[in-house]
Amino acid sequence: MITGHLGVAAAVRSRWPGLSVLWLVPVAVAPDILDFAYVALGICSPYGLYSHTVPAAALTGAVLGGIAFLVTGSRSAGLVTAGVVLAHLPLDLVTGHKIFWPGGPLLGFSLYRRPLLDFLIELPIALAGWWVLRRSGRGPSWATVGAAALALALAQATFDVLPQVKPSACRGIVQEVP
Numbered sequence: 001m002i003t004g005h006l007g008v009a010a011a012v013r014s015r016w017p018g019l020s021v022l023w024l025v026p027v028a029v030a031p032d033i034l035d036f037a038y039v040a041l042g043i044c045s046p047y048g049l050y051s052h053t054v055p056a057a058a059l060t061g062a063v064l065g066g067i068a069f070l071v072t073g074s075r076s077a078g079l080v081t082a083g084v085v086l087a088h089l090p091l092d093l094v095t096g097h098k099i100f101w102p103g104g105p106l107l108g109f110s111l112y113r114r115p116l117l118d119f120l121i122e123l124p125i126a127l128a129g130w131w132v133l134r135r136s137g138r139g140p141s142w143a144t145v146g147a148a149a150l151a152l153a154l155a156q157a158t159f160d161v162l163p164q165v166k167p168s169a170c171r172g173i174v175q176e177v178p
């Protein structure tokens with residue numbers, strides 16, 4: 001899942017205006033950012049072992065939530081940040097195919113193999129977040145204008161027509177986009 005995570009970030013921002021969209025967006029896709037970092041460092045993280053399992057996301061959420069708490073002094077900012085990281089996992093279950101705990105089975109509906117279906121499921125999640133933020137009147141204008149919704153649709157369409165494989169530092173393991 002890609003833009004669906006951005007929808008979560010937008011919806012959360014509409015409730016907690018103290019958290020910047022520019023913070024919530026990378027937090028919402030933090031497990032995916034970790035995956036790309038592992039590839040850059042040449043670390044094999046098969047099927048999201050070090051990024052998308054419950055222990056990995058709990059650790060990521062604790063670190064990012066701790067940073068949010070230290071920077072803002074707000075305990076709820078820290079808890080909400082950690083919650084946004086953890087919300088990544090159930091959403092990925094819809095589109096991906098990965099393990100959720102070390103040694104666990106591969107789970108997920110692998111909707112990336114059905115790009116049109118993925119588009120039809122994921123884009124409404126993204127647009128719902130955009131709409132909630134727009135209606136709240138609490139979002140920055142660049143994120144709530146109509147062009148932002150169009151950009152979400154174009155981004156999702158682009159991801160859905162591109163080959164659904166992302167780089168992996170694991171030899172012989174082909175991983176789907178999370």
Ligand SMILES: [Zn+2]
Pocket residue numbers: 001031032052088092178
């Ligand atoms: Zn992911």
